Amino acid sequence: MKDLDAIAPLGSPEREVLARIPPDRLPRHIAIIMDGNGRWAQQRGLPRVEGHRAGIRAVREAVETAARLEVEALTLYAFSTENWKRPRWEVRTLMGLLKEYLKKELHVLVENNIRFRPIGRIGELEEEIQRGLERAVTATQGNTGMLFQIALNYSGRAEITDLVREAVRLAAAGTLDAGAIDEAWVSAHLTTAGTPDPDLLIRTSGEQRLSNFLLWQVAYTELHITPVLWPDFRARDVIAAVADFARRERRFGGVLEGGSEGAEGEASEGER
Ligand code: FPP
Numbered sequence: 645m646k647d648l649d650a651i652a653p654l655g656s657p658e659r660e661v662l663a664r665i666p667p668d669r670l671p672r673h674i675a676i677i678m679d680g681n682g683r684w685a686q687q688r689g690l691p692r693v694e695g696h697r698a699g700i701r702a703v704r705e706a707v708e709t710a711a712r713l714e715v716e717a718l719t720l721y722a723f724s725t726e727n728w729k730r731p732r733w734e735v736r737t738l739m740g741l742l743k744e745y746l747k748k749e750l751h752v753l754v755e756n757n758i759r760f761r762p763i764g765r766i767g768e769l770e771e772e773i774q775r776g777l778e779r780a781v782t783a784t785q786g787n788t789g790m791l792f793q794i795a796l797n798y799s800g801r802a803e804i805t806d807l808v809r810e811a812v813r814l815a816a817a818g819t820l821d822a823g824a825i826d827e828a829w830v831s832a833h834l835t836t837a838g839t840p841d842p843d844l845l846i847r848t849s850g851e852q853r854l855s856n857f858l859l860w861q862v863a864y865t866e867l868h869i870t871p872v873l874w875p876d877f878r879a880r881d882v883i884a885a886v887a888d889f890a891r892r893e894r895r896f897g898g899v900l901e902g903g904s905e906g907a908e909g910e911a912s913e914g915e916r
Contacts, residue, residue: 658880661887669890671843673717674710674882675865677857678702680849680873687873693737698875700745704752709879711756711790713886717839719793721857725765725802739773742796746776750783757789763835764798765806791839798835800859807833836861844889846882848874866892 681695688694703720710718723738730738753760760780767774777796807830814820831837841861847853850871854862868885870877893900 658883662883665887665890670713670886671715671866671889673719673840673842673844674715674886675719675721675842675845675858675862676706677721677845677847677851677855678874678877679847679851681875683849684873684875693734695873695875696734696738696741700741702874702877703745704749705879706877706882707758707792708752708756709882711758711792713882715790717791717793717842719763719795719836719839719842719858721795721798721855723764723796723798724856725797725799726856728797739770742773743776746773746780750780753780753784753792754787757787758784759787759789759791760784761791761793762796763793763803764796765802766796768797793836793839795857799856800854800861801856803835804860830860834860841865843894844868844885846870846885848872848877848881864894864896866894 678699681699682692683695684698685692685695706720707718722742727738728735752758760783762777762781766777769777773796810833811820811825815822831841836858841863842858842865845854845858845862845865846868848870850869852869858865866889868888870881870885872881
């Protein structure tokens with residue numbers, strides 16, 4: 645684990661929490677639904693967009709903390725296919741913040757050995773953003789550390805729909821046989837191909853929904869819901885979520901090895 649003090653000095657409680665987590669209990673992939681920007685702004689009598697602006701610091705801190713925890717991948721849900729329904733000014737501000745982020749924060753990714761990959765219907769974003777994303781991908785493609793995936797104009801249903809279309813197209817062209825499609829094929833053809841499924845999904849602001857995020861990939865992901873609003877989310881909150889994850893017993897629909905219900909025939913059909 646790298647030096648976390650370089651981002652935000654940790655208090656001794658967080659330091660102790662971190663020291664108690666066995667390295668093999670750390671998640672490989674953390675996904676985050678960043679929520680609560682609007683409420684954060686509202687609580688301060690500010691326009692909603694100020695919440696998004698304040699959320700940039702939380703993005704930076706989450707990215708750097710995850711990189712220093714040496715997780716393999718971090719995926720942030722920045723803009724969904726449904727977010728186009730928001731007021732035009734809010735959408736424009738979010739796109740503006742994204743452009744600014746790509747300009748100002750690229751060096752943070754480069755310096756932290758982070759690889760960058762946007763996921764979603766990127767071709768539908770404005771050209772300047774597509775160019776900025778492309779630049780970030782190119783500048784970080786030789787990096788060997790954490791993969792930072794940012795979901796933009798993304799939704800799980802859109803991703804699956806696009807994949808079904810592609811499969812039908814390939815089948816019609818005679819290059820794909822229906823029998824060749826299995827779960828591994830699907831995983832390997834989603835936009836997240838090559839990335840392990842998220843082990844931990846964090847959602848801020850207390851909402852208990854998946855909101856169309858990584859629907860295929862989160863089949864067995866552990867959920868951590870925190871009341872903290874996104875602009876207030878800090879390194880200590882990443883560590884609290886990771887510590888919560890480290891205490892979970894993951895069964896992937898089976899039973900725990902050596903557990904009392906491990907004997908043949910005893911596992912109930914409804915085991916989850
Ligand atoms: C949800 O809060 C947040 C979003 C829809 C956008 C997240 C965007 C950022 C954190 C800033 C931009 C990020 C980058 C990487 C440039 P909400 O507005 O739904 O909050 P509310 O539920 O309180 O209204």
